[in-house]
Amino acid sequence: MNTVTELYPADGAGKLERKTKTWTILTAAAAVLLFVVCVLLCVLTNTANAAAMELRVCLISLLGGWAVIFCHVHFIRGSKRELAHFNNLKDEPREAVSGEVTLDPARVSISRSITVQTLLIRDGERTHRVHINAKKTGLLPALPARLTVYTAHGYAVAWEVQDAVR
């Protein structure tokens, strides 16, 4: 009997939530720390070191701010979108589509959401197109393969091997 591989396991939402929270707290703490350092440098400013302190504060603020933006764009925002996507698919009714599955390598970034790829599932004359979270493609078996793909809202959420490709 073949086993169903879940792309969105039950404990996944919790993990994503913890990851999002951790990055948010770390980034916020770093931002506050940078601001406190800048304020401290302002307090230590006098006539003799004013120019050097201004340069230091501007550089710390600039580079620190860029690091915070980087963390937000690459970690926090990504995790939040993953989590929202996960929650959209959780507990939704599933459909099963079986056939020979191939993966379109083209990645499409959905505005304010995740990046997806397309699974092409050929079932005789018909070809079904199913989106898959680009981060989850590593969980698929070697393609092409004959699979039953379970979908929710047009996204692949689980798969099951039918038999090997001849």
Added chain:
Amino acid sequence: MQYVRRFFSSIPKYLLWAVLSTLFWMWIFTLITNTTAEKKVVLYADVPALEDPALAVKLEESMPEGIKMVKAHAFSYLMFIDAEIAGGDLYIVRGSDIPSYSENLAPLPAAYAVRGETVSHEGVTYGLRIYDAASKTGAASSYITYTGGDREAEDYYLCFGISSVHCGELDEAAFAIADTLLSLQ
């Protein structure tokens, strides 16, 4: 690839932060390093080079009560803000430039007129010589470069600003700072 694409799509955010953070901290530093005219003495020097922070620190060592800071700037600092030039308490200018700056200068107090060579314009004495081009000696030479660049060697004079509140109107802080300046090597 995805990281690179995300980075490039975020470039406006990075640029916006660069502009906003720099402007914000420059504004904060302007607040920190400046105060009202009543609480500071400002020296403008039309010289080739000036160690402005070092000279300001030295002059601040003898700050009279009520004064929070001394600022020393070369004239090049004022190149975009002509109006600022009239707000100085002390000036160091070349003798030949006295006529062009005379409207911003106060007549030299009698106590200074007897302390050395002076410069006059239209019968009014404006400045006390602070640098003698013939002997190449001058006050605060460790902080002020009087010769160099494309300028010919010329005498420099210490003058007082006509709009200064520190020349007797509010206090005499400009005189105290001038005395310190004249005593510096």
